[in-house]
Amino acid sequence: MGLNLPASLSYEKRGRIAIITMNRPEAMNSLTKEMLIGLEAAFDDFNKDPELRCAIFTGAGERAFCTGLDLKVALPALNEGDALGYEDPAKRPFQTVYKPIICAINGVCVAGGLEFLLGTDIRIAAEHAKFGLAEVRWAVVPAGGSHVRLPQQIPWAIAMELLLTGNTIDAQRAYEVGLINKVVPADRLLDEALAYAERICENGPLAVRTAKEIALRALSNEPAFVLEKTMSARVFASEDAREGPRAFAAKTKPEYHGR
Template sequence: MGLNLPASLSYEKRGRIAIITMNRPEAMNSLTKEMLIGLEAAFEDYNNDPELRCAIFTASGDRAFCTGLDLKVALPALNEGDALGYEDPAKRPFQNVYKPIITAVNGVCVAGGLEFLLGTDIRIAAEHAKFGLAEVRWAVVPAGGSHVRLPQQIPWAIAMEMLLTGSTIDAQRAYDIGLINKVVPAERLLDEALAYAERICENGPLAVRTAKEIAIRALNNEPAFVLEKTMSARVFASEDAREGPRAFAAKCKPEYIGH
């Protein structure tokens, strides 16, 4: 394939289906800068490969799909202005991927994990999966598109509850509010995702790609993403944003001062 992916990612081409897997279960599949750059490269390859018609995005292990950025490593970098591979303020995960992406959520899906989910199309979750955006608990914000995409995809009041409290919801609740398509036993997760992918692959590939592209482009989210990026920068540069990850690492209650 010519891709130089880190060991924490795997990319399999199974006929017309791409399977892209995060493989860092010992760290709850938390994201490093290398993983973010690798994921972008893998999905770009999928998007440009004429033989591939559908992708499945999942993770290894049975505890977590993804718990977002590795706070102890990534947040200090964000405090210093590192974009962690996302230099364009109008760009968010999968924004320019016009082929279908099915997410198979094998466990906890929070923070950046949920932000990736929000950029995908069909979402299947294991029964024990949980979903949330806990960033405000650590004095930062989910600046990977959540403020824009989440209120577009679920009712406003529930989106704001998740954004403002940092609380999580279980798989059944996620299904009830329309965040995911289906809840299945963990052992059936990949089979169910493959069944959806095969169904999509039977359809006209140009029609499928065009349907998704129209839906994404019609949202015109780029100006909102720039606003999110600009406003979130002041949060990441704050003293509270330094205190949050310090308290997280020390497993103690943070002392916030509001700036």
């Protein structure tokens, strides 16, 4: 394959289907900088491989799909200006991947995990999955596209509830508001995702890619992503954004002062 991926990622090509798995279950599949770089490389390979028509994106283990970045490590780095995500301010996860991506959510899907989900096309969740954006609880914002994509994909009031409270919703509620397509028992999750992928692979590949590309490009989200990145930078540089991860690491209640 020629890809130098970290052990925390696996990339399997099964016929016309790629299966890309975050493989760090002991850490709830939380993301490291190496994983972010590896995921971009794996999906770029998938996007360019003429033999592959559909991808399944999932996490290892039974507890979590992905819980985003490790606050104890990532937020201090972001405070200091270390770009852990995409350096192009107009780019977000899967923004230029025009082949279909099916997300198989095997557990908790919060923070950066939810931001990755928002870039996928069809979403199947295990019954015990939970969804949320807890960033505001730690005085930061989900700057990976959530402010733009989430209100596009679910009703405004529900999007604001997730963005402003930091609360989570369960799989059934996520299905009711249209965030996911289907809820299944955990032991059927991969089979359901594969069934969707195989059905897509029966269709004309050029037509499928074009349908997704038109839908994505018609959204014209790039200026909104630049706005999100620019405005979120002032939050990450704030005193509150230093207090948030400190309190998280110490397991104490943070004291915020709005500066």
